[in-house]
Amino acid sequence: MIEVEGLTKRYGRKLAVDHLSFQVRPGVVTGFLGPNGAGKSTTMRMMLDLDNPTSGSVRIDGRMYHELADPLKHIGALLEAKAMHGGRTAYNNLLCLAQSNRIPRQRVDQVLDMVGLTAVAKRKSKGFSLGMGQRLGIASALLGDPEILMFDEPVNGLDPEGIHWIRTLMKALAAEGRTVFVSSHLMSEMALTADHLIVIGQGRLLANTSMADFIQQNSRSFARVRTPQPEQLRDALRGAGLAATETDNGTFEVEGSETEALGELAATHRITLHELSAQRASLEEAFMQMTAEAVEYHAHAGPGEGAPPAGPVPGQVPAGQGAPGAGQAQGPARGQQPPAPQTWGQDWNQGQDQRSKGA
């Protein structure tokens, strides 16, 4: 159990973490989500007593971090994969950690085996790949067999096999009754692992909710219908009392109806359909909308390239009211989003803009 109370960190005039209060409960994987620079790592460092908070407090199992005599047995953390001395072997890196907390020597072999590094235990860790470094970091977190585990961006740089391994590991650790706290900037990753979500942006708490609630509130589902006879379909939908938004000539997004019912409706009115598919707004987009205002580092994308599908939406968007086109297709009609809003990159490098138009 981790309790964070009014945690604040100020660097000069910049407020990196702004009165964060939340609890991380045992038995579930808690995702700590936020865009880059949102204050995730700073918060985690303050939780480990590495950075001094400007105000507020963190309690680990009811105690301050520095009151723990052998912290590794209470909390294991993976901060950066390379927080090891490259000149030391994997085994020695773990051994000195174990010794400082009176953890039996054989536990080092155990965790090395657990993360699959036994074969390279006697190799210097500076020759390790990113994935191996990450595994070594996880081994050091597991060393004390702690009740609380913290992972800062654990899947960074891992191959699919490694990512799958970490997901399974985190779920298994939580199932054993441990507190698992994982940070990430990838909603899609969290959707697969986390049971609970804490979302921050610019150091402020944006959401503290269970994953199921987050999905329910933020995923808008609708049906996409495309027809060469838009007038007839519009009338038919109105006749059936269904709300539809016409996104493109002949393409409708219909909410509150199943595709089966829509297909039958079209059949009764003898309307030809070119597409009928169930759509679901991705969680990634819900997350992007939630944090749109809080994103610190926007890329200056050139016209029409790489801009987010929906422009920054002010504030939190109520469920089901996403901007038109927020439905990232999971069906066949990928890439049917409206053109990126013209505000993006317009004020930036006008000369280049004109040149590309002239070309």
Next chain:
Amino acid sequence: MSAVQPSRGAQDPAAAGGVYVSPIPVRRAHLGDAIVAEWTKIRSVRSTLWTLGGLIVAFLGTGLVIAWGVAVTSVERSSGTALSFGFFGALLGLICVMTLGVLTFSSEFSTGLIRTTLTACPSRARVLGAKAVVYFAVVFSLMLALTWSTAVLQIVILDARSPRPGEWISATLGVSLYMALLGVLSQALGALVKHAAGAITAMLGVVLLPLVLALFLISPLPKVSDVLLTYSIPSQLASFYPALGGFAGENGGSGPTGWTSLWILVGVTALAMGGAYAALERRDT
């Protein structure tokens, strides 16, 4: 003894209210564990081998070459002089002791290991203490062996009479203590400055600057220049050797005796360690 909790296994979550309890026995860790850990750290990196190897070569080599050179050219056979040839090796060895001392901390900062270290041991005082104890012990025991064996060899080569016990202890035990303390002072600077290059430069400044300043101040401020010369680290180190101004009190000179130098360095090191503690405590890592 430490309380060994019964290992309520993970298989019995009901006993712990659903919260995971590790089967690993819990024994409270203390300074001794931190010292064991630091010992593992220092013996498991290559830089220790290189710098301490350098120290052995520099100290023993310089001592023997000088003794041999003097033996073939000079006729002097005073016991004090024979011991004093250890000074040049000690001066060279100082560089190795300072470098490794700085590295014990700066390498943790440069690799990010310091975060792991402090997460495992949140007490900054314990981390500092353990590092200092281990490094002091390593340098002291190595220096004691080196000064003693070099002195014996020098006396044999020069065929000098056996020195007085006071001279003998000063040139071996005293020098070893002084060097080990300088090592701890370098550690404190490593913790304060964080970057290896910066900290080593700072340490060189501590050693050389008083001498350089003294040269500049000879004519405008002769008194200050004098004090700087007498109390600079090379002069203090020299004060342990009988023929190099050591035992100055007995010989009517003005400089400190070796043991005074030692107390001065104890004070300086304690101050630097205090500063390092404050920095570790207040700084974000």
